[in-house]
Amino acid sequence: MAHPDFTLSAGPVTVTARTLAGLGSPILYHYDPEFLATFRRTQGKVGQMFQTDNDIILMQGEAIVGLEGALRSLITPGMHVLNLVQGVFGKGTGYWIADFGAVLHEIEVGYDDAVSPAQVEEYLDAHPEIQMVCLVASETPSGTVTDVAAIGPMCRDRGILTYIDTVSGVLGMPWKTDEWGLDLCVAGAQKCLGGPPGVALISVSQKAWDVMYANPAAPRDSYLSLIDWKEKWLGEGRFPYTPSVSDMNGLEAALDQALEEGIDAVVARHEAAAAVTRAGARAMGLELWAKSEEIASACVTSIRLPDDIDNAVVRDHAREVYGVMLSHGQGAGNLVRLSHMGPTAGGLHSVVGLAALGRTLADLGMSVDIGAGLEAALALLSTQRR
Numbered sequence: 001m002a003h004p005d006f007t008l009s010a011g012p013v014t015v016t017a018r019t020l021a022g023l024g025s026p027i028l029y030h031y032d033p034e035f036l037a038t039f040r041r042t043q044g045k046v047g048q049m050f051q052t053d054n055d056i057i058l059m060q061g062e063a064i065v066g067l068e069g070a071l072r073s074l075i076t077p078g079m080h081v082l083n084l085v086q087g088v089f090g091k092g093t094g095y096w097i098a099d100f101g102a103v104l105h106e107i108e109v110g111y112d113d114a115v116s117p118a119q120v121e122e123y124l125d126a127h128p129e130i131q132m133v134c135l136v137a138s139e140t141p142s143g144t145v146t147d148v149a150a151i152g153p154m155c156r157d158r159g160i161l162t163y164i165d166t167v168s169g170v171l172g173m174p175w176k177t178d179e180w181g182l183d184l185c186v187a188g189a190q191k192c193l194g195g196p197p198g199v200a201l202i203s204v205s206q207k208a209w210d211v212m213y214a215n216p217a218a219p220r221d222s223y224l225s226l227i228d229w230k231e232k233w234l235g236e237g238r239f240p241y242t243p244s245v246s247d248m249n250g251l252e253a254a255l256d257q258a259l260e261e262g263i264d265a266v267v268a269r270h271e272a273a274a275a276v277t278r279a280g281a282r283a284m285g286l287e288l289w290a291k292s293e294e295i296a297s298a299c300v301t302s303i304r305l306p307d308d309i310d311n312a313v314v315r316d317h318a319r320e321v322y323g324v325m326l327s328h329g330q331g332a333g334n335l336v337r338l339s340h341m342g343p344t345a346g347g348l349h350s351v352v353g354l355a356a357l358g359r360t361l362a363d364l365g366m367s368v369d370i371g372a373g374l375e376a377a378l379a380l381l382s383t384q385r386r
Ligand SMILES: *Cc1c(COP(=O)(O)O)cnc(C)c1O
Pocket: 011, 062, 063, 064, 089, 136, 138, 139, 140, 141, 165, 166, 167, 168, 188, 191
């Protein structure tokens, strides 16, 4: 099968030529002074992206390695943990929390909805035993977001630790790690940053380190250990294991582009692309998956499908017939996702996605007004300036 003409999936995303050039640059020995400088610079740039002075740990492996390693490091057996569930990644976090020996508390809402700050506040008032709150900032499989700007400071003010999956959150929404008092955040490179899949970007507060050091169950001398990175790399300049040199080079190139564009501008570009996509989808007669506009993510627009049209069939048809790779619901529901993430957030990408989806749904027997949808998207696009 030929390559797709457009990859509009929800990560990994299409990367720019400059990022590809980074990925293709020479592979140096990991203790070559030039690579050591690259690694340290990249760490600093990740800190800028997170807007934090906290320690930055770059683990090799997809973001899951960071999410699992960090959670295992923080969860002290018997600890009371409140997990917010509004999608499949939040649900999965809950299985880990219980598995790692914590007492699991959960607030769960439908996957088209969001846990509100008021619900969290009420739960914390009623359960003073809660020591940590876990949440997913942006539930990529269903395209909803959580109000981290409200929940983060609420936890900080109560002395409660926060563990946040922001794999597709950072750069797709405003992100202020220090201002909001977020203790442990994990991002990936292959979502809004437009980098390679294969690195976990982690910020760790002093409070989070204190909890890990006091935790006898925290992994040490392990691929999942954050303490190893703190002691060996940050402490002694020795890597716990060889970093993927190419991924680091690609990551730095992607970060350079984001920082040159400006963090706020990148976020605004995602928001503008989301607005174009939503306007087009609505005018086409499609129903957005998210219950309300406020909780719809800026990096991916989820469309609710009728029961008789299967989401995986929609994805496969768009790829096969129109050469456009979309994402299906990944178990979150009968939905299809038009992604506007990283380099595909902006310009005509949304229009291409809408055209492919609209015609696919028509081919599958659904009545959609493709023309009206594309007109609405283009009309809004014409008011935006690059
Ligand atoms: C992409 C993503 C991850 C990483 O999971 P994969 O299944 O390895 O892609 C974790 N959390 C969120 C919210 C994500 O979007």
